[in-house]
Every structure is written in structure tokens, then in C-alpha cells.
Amino acid sequence: MPDRPAGGPDALRAALRGVRALLLDLDGVIVVAGEAVPGAAAAIGELGRRGTSYRIVTNTSAVSRATLSRWAAKLGTAIPPERFQSALSASAAWAARVLPGQPLYVLASEDARTEFAGQHLLTHEAAGARGARAAAVIVGDSPEEATFDNLNRAFRLVMAGAQLVGMHRNPWWLTAEGPTLDSGAFVAGLEFSAEVRARIIGKPAPAFFSLAIGDLRREVGRDLARRDVAMVGDDVRTDVLAAQRAGLRGIFVLSGKHGPADADAAATERSGRRPDAIAPSLTEVVAALD
Known part of the structure; x- marks a missing residue:
């Protein structure tokens, strides 16, 4: 050793x-x-x-860089938004560069989706419509978004040809309540069910x-x-x-x-x-x- x-x-x-x-x-x-x-x-x-x-x-993929900056300030650490690079912001930058103007189904919080400003994001209703198509399904951390219905919409879009993208593959993280399931678990589940390999953007x-x-x-x-x-x-x-x-x-x-x-x-x-x-x-x- x-x-x-x-x-x-x-x-x-x-x-x-x-x-x-x-x-x-x-x-x-x-x-x-x-x-x-x-x-x-x-x-x-x-x-x-x-x-x-x-x-x-x-x-971190649950919130925008602006929110991270405000949160850090509350904890006594002054860090401007531009000094953050998150799996979320990197995913938005990747999509803007590789899939400009193409439909994306992003499983993330409303605040997180602000990082995708100017991009073509499908609503849940549009993603669940019969015959819906997307260039990519991008999965981030958002407990309120990770419902069965939304994950099933993501699964169907991937089965119809959408690229599966994970903002990261972290299986869990530590919160004030203790070890907490992270979005990497949902990425792994979609990979298993759709029999595809996700592109991972973050660390x-x-x-x-x-x-x-x-x-x-x-x-x-x-x-x-x-x-x-x-x-x-x-x-x-x-x-x-x-x-x-x-x-x-x-x-x-x-x-x-x-x-x-x-x-x-x-x-x-x-x-x-x-x-x-x-x-x-x-x-x-x-x-x-x-």
C-alpha cells in the first residue's frame, strides 16, 4: 500500500x-x-x-448560485455568485453549448431552473404529453420534483431517445437531519430502468x-x-x-x-x-x- x-x-x-x-x-x-x-x-x-x-x-444542484451566495452570507461567509461553480450551473452551460434551442426536461427546483435562463425547458405537462420528445433529461436535486409522475415522465422521454444527464452522481449527502438521499440515486434508477448510461456533468x-x-x-x-x-x-x-x-x-x-x-x-x-x-x-x- x-x-x-x-x-x-x-x-x-x-x-x-x-x-x-x-x-x-x-x-x-x-x-x-x-x-x-x-x-x-x-x-x-x-x-x-x-x-x-x-x-x-x-x-449542489438544488439551488442557483445566487441563492448559494445569499445562504453563505447568512452563515457569515461573503462569496459572490460568480465564485461558485455548481453541478447545476455547469449543466446549464453544457446544455446551452451542446443543445442550443432544443427541448430539455429539467428535474430541478424553480430556483435551480433559473440557471437555464433563455433555454427551452419543457413543463411537466408538456413532458408528459403523448408523443413528447426532448433532447435531454437533466436530473438535479429537488425533493419536491422527484415524484413518481415526474420520474416516469423522465423515463418515457429517455426511452423515446432523450439523452439522460445527471448533474452529479452523489448517492447521499449530510443535512441537519442526517444522511439524506441525493439525486444520484434517481439517476441510477433511470439508468437501470431505461438501460442507458447517463452523462455526468459534476464532480x-x-x-x-x-x-x-x-x-x-x-x-x-x-x-x-x-x-x-x-x-x-x-x-x-x-x-x-x-x-x-x-x-x-x-x-x-x-x-x-x-x-x-x-x-x-x-x-x-x-x-x-x-x-x-x-x-x-x-x-x-x-x-x-x-
Whole structure:
């Protein structure tokens, strides 16, 4: 088994040497179970004072970036909407680029659908009409939308030829009420029933990281290399190892839903990869930057 990454501030500083920008997960790094992670707001503020570019990259698909920004402000963390890249916003950008003007059936909240402004979205009634067709069925997290009727409409559209798109594949997430089913479960159910493979837009898809890097380059400069960027996350596979496969550095923090045992488990799998470093929280990561 590959050696465990060395711990301590010196090891973390070594892993972050030369980093010019950060990608930060939301759940488990900035917030956990609906509450701010201690020290996260101050760490974000310190990034601003340093002039370090960052993006919040999250598989959150329930609400728009504007709503995420307002929610973060209520928790004491000032993050403008344009610093968020969500599985939702990336899905809307993908649809606008690949399927311009074509009918889409988007299973997401009313607020989430604002990210698709200007695109051709089918109503539930139109999606359920006899002979209805769509270019894509796009599934996000929205408990009130994930009814049998709506999922059945999505299933029929996929059976009629629509491409199945999952904003992400997360099976569950941690809320104030405890572990909660996420929309990846519905994507998997539609895949099983329709016997298709969904296109996944959010993490761990390499294109999701590429989109974020492109956005950072517009701010930092076109010479920003992938190894100049570190992904900070609490999910070893979806955040850290996925970022490493995309050419970024990966820093695993222990402030979320996973612990060191997850890094050990990941290292026993085929890739044998481990995080570049492990830190208690974002506070220590920011303190270790050059």
C-alpha cells in the first residue's frame, strides 16, 4: 500500500508550494450539515486579503448560485455568485453549448431552473404529453420534483431517445437531519430502468474541473497550469482523487463527512492514489499557502 501522506504543517506547506489558486468544495469544507465549518469564513476572508483566486466547486444542484451566495452570507461567509461553480450551473452551460434551442426536461427546483435562463425547458405537462420528445433529461436535486409522475415522465422521454444527464452522481449527502438521499440515486434508477448510461456533468467528471480551470485562467492568467491549482475537499474520491486525475493537486480535509480511513480505502483500490496532503480544515490549508 502506498505510504500515508505525511501530516503536520510542514508537510502541508510542501504539498501546496507553488499553488496559485484553489478549488474548494462547499459541503464539508465551508459548511457541514447546514452550519458553517469553524474558521471557514475567516479562511475565505484571508484568501481575499492575500489576493488568492479561488472557486467554490460543488455538486449542489438544488439551488442557483445566487441563492448559494445569499445562504453563505447568512452563515457569515461573503462569496459572490460568480465564485461558485455548481453541478447545476455547469449543466446549464453544457446544455446551452451542446443543445442550443432544443427541448430539455429539467428535474430541478424553480430556483435551480433559473440557471437555464433563455433555454427551452419543457413543463411537466408538456413532458408528459403523448408523443413528447426532448433532447435531454437533466436530473438535479429537488425533493419536491422527484415524484413518481415526474420520474416516469423522465423515463418515457429517455426511452423515446432523450439523452439522460445527471448533474452529479452523489448517492447521499449530510443535512441537519442526517444522511439524506441525493439525486444520484434517481439517476441510477433511470439508468437501470431505461438501460442507458447517463452523462455526468459534476464532480468527478474531468470536464467539470476543466471548466473551473478555464474560469480561473480568465482571472489569474492563461499561464495558470493545472498543477498550480489545488482542490480542497472532504470526499477522497469525488473531490481529491478526481482532481488529481485531472492534473490538479488534491488536499483532503477532515472537517466533513469522511476521515483518514477513506484515504486508506482509496489507496487499496486499483489506482493506489492518495491525497497530496491531509489537513484538519480549510484554516490550516490557507495558513500553509506561500
